[in-house]
Amino acid sequence: xxxxxxxxxxxxxxxxxxxxxxxxxxxxxxxxxxxxxxxxxxxxxxxxxxxxxxxxxxxxxxxxxxxxxxxxxxxxxxxxxxxxxxxxxxxxxxxxxxxxxxxxxxxxxxxxxxxxxxxxxxxxxxxxxxxxxxxxxxxxxxxxxxxxxxxxxxxxxxxxxxxxxxxxxxxxxxxxxxxxxxxxxxxxxxxxxxxxxxxxxxxxxxxxxxxxxxxxxxxxxxxxxxxxxxxxxxxxxxxxxxxxxxxxxxxxxxxxxxxxxxxxxxxxxxxxxxxxxxxxxxxxxxxxxxxxxxxxxxx
Numbered sequence: 679x680x681x682x683x684x685x686x687x688x689x690x691x692x693x694x695x696x697x698x699x700x701x702x703x704x705x706x707x708x709x710x711x712x713x714x715x716x717x718x719x720x721x722x723x724x725x726x727x728x729x730x731x732x733x734x735x736x737x738x739x740x741x742x743x744x745x746x747x748x749x750x751x752x753x754x755x756x757x758x759x760x761x762x763x764x765x766x767x768x769x770x771x772x773x774x775x776x777x778x779x780x781x782x783x784x785x786x787x788x789x790x791x792x793x794x795x796x797x798x799x800x801x802x803x804x805x806x807x808x809x810x811x812x813x814x815x816x817x818x819x820x821x822x823x824x825x826x827x828x829x830x831x832x833x834x835x836x837x838x839x840x841x842x843x844x845x846x847x848x849x850x851x852x853x854x855x856x857x858x859x860x861x862x863x864x865x866x867x868x869x870x871x872x873x874x875x876x877x878x879x880x881x882x883x884x885x886x887x888x889x890x891x892x893x894x895x896x897x898x899x900x901x902x903x904x905x906x907x908x909x910x911x912x913x914x915x916x917x918x919x920x921x922x923x924x925x926x927x928x929x930x931x932x933x934x935x936x937x938x939x940x941x942x943x944x945x946x947x948x949x950x951x952x953x954x955x956x957x958x959x960x961x962x963x964x965x966x967x968x969x970x971x972x973x974x975x976x977x
Contacts, residue, residue, distance in 0.1 A: 687745050687774065689720015691929060691971060694749055694861050694941035697727025699959050700737070707733070708740035710959055715744040717968035723749040723861070723941045726783050731756070731764040738772040745775050749836055749861065749941065750818045752783030753801045762808035778810070779836045781818025782889070795823060802831045816857060820844070820893045825851040833857045836941070839884055841915050842931035844897055849936025859939040860932055865919035866944065866963050873919035878907035880945045881916070917945070922970035942967065 693714050700722075703710050714722050722737055722744060724730045730748055737746045751761055761778065768776040780801065782794040798817070805815070817828040819835040825848055828835040834857030837848055845860050852858055863880060867873040884890040885904050894904060894912065903912040918928035932940045944963045 687720070688747075688777070688857070688859065688939040689718075689745075690933065690939055691719055692721030692723055692745075692747070692859075692939060692941045693719050693964060694723035694725065694943040695959055696725035697730045697733055698725075699957060700724055700733050701727065701729060702957060703959060707736055710961060711737045711740035711744065711746075713961060714964060715741045717964060718972060719744070719964075719968065720939065721745040721747050721777070721941070723747045723779070725749055726752050726755075728755065731760065734764065734776060735768065738768055738775055743775075745777055747777040747816075747836075747859075747941075748779045749838070750779040750781040750783060752785075753780060753798055754783060754785035754789055758801050758804035758808065762805055762810050765810050765814065766808075776814070777833075778815040779818060780815055780832075781836075795827070798824075799827065799831075816859060819848075821896065822851060829853060829856050834859065834938075836861065839863070839881075839890055839893070839916055841897060842928070842935045845932045845937050846935035857939070858937050859941055860937055861941045861943055862928065862932060863917040863943045863945055864925050864928075864967070865917060865946075866922065866925065866966055868920055868924075870919075873917075874910060874913050876945050876947050877913045877917040877919060879948050880943075881908050881913065922967055925967065926970055926974065 700707060711722055724733050730751065734746050734748060765776060765778060782798060812831055813833045815832045816834050816836045817824060817832050818838060819825045819828040820837050820840060825835055829852050835848060835852060837844060837860045840860055845858065849858055863877065865873045865876045867876060885908055891904055899912050903909040918925045929940050944960045946960045946963065948957060
């Protein structure tokens with residue numbers, strides 16, 4: 679398993695979940711973060727959301743060791759001054775434990791004509807001026823241009839919705855010495871039809887977005903693969919499903935391809951509540967995966 683000095687603060691496997699699920703824990707959030715740490719995961723990743731910086735502060739206060747990473751701060755929504763202020767506050771209280779994942783997320787129609795690459799570069803300039811060091815941030819990068827920017831202006835890359843084959847090409851693009859921390863979607867379900875149905879619930883949002891669709895086509899998937907919730911081929915390539923040993927095999931593929939850390943997003947069946955108030959972090963699944971990880975002496 680990876681043992682490079684730069685990865686020790688993250689460990690080899692972490693837990694990724696949308697900010698909405700962390701927020702849904704309410705007063706239970708510190709307990710949830712503490713359990714993730716006790717289970718041996720090296721980091722918690724907070725998906726994009728309007729309150730993610732506040733959630734990050736609460737998550738940092740829940741333990742004394744686990745890294746809290748943002749996956750990602752949306753540069754179109756979160757002002758660089760607010761991000762820099764949150765970072766410096768975290769450094770005072772929990773030095774070295776906040777990793778800023780930054781990137782292009784959903785934006786308003788008025789921003790569509792603006793260049794995401796140029797805006798991200800200017801955002802990084804603003805963080806530089808505010809004293810946020812490059813080693814404290816990673817970029818959401820999949821394509822060659824963003825991967826090059828990740829290597830030049832940050833600690834590394836946090837690719838989302840990719841495959842182990844992409845991890846191998848990303849490592850080549852980044853070179854050695856830069857953090858590569860891909861997100862991997864997981865369904866702990868051995869029945870193929872059920873597992874793929876759960877996966878498609880989560881993938882549906884992304885397949886309709888131009889940026890994600892472009893990246894998937896770059897990985898060799900066709901329009902037919904992206905239609906109707908995704909082909910079996912595309913689902914199986916981007917979502918690891920099965921028993922814990924099968925899932926660990928996919929995580930191992932990422933590490934063998936050059937990943938330093940894999941951020942696991944565990945997917946479960948979503949109930950049909952409009953505001954998703956019945957959804958919770960899948961803590962039972964975290965425990966199942968942690969047990970399998972412990973048997974292999976990860977982290």
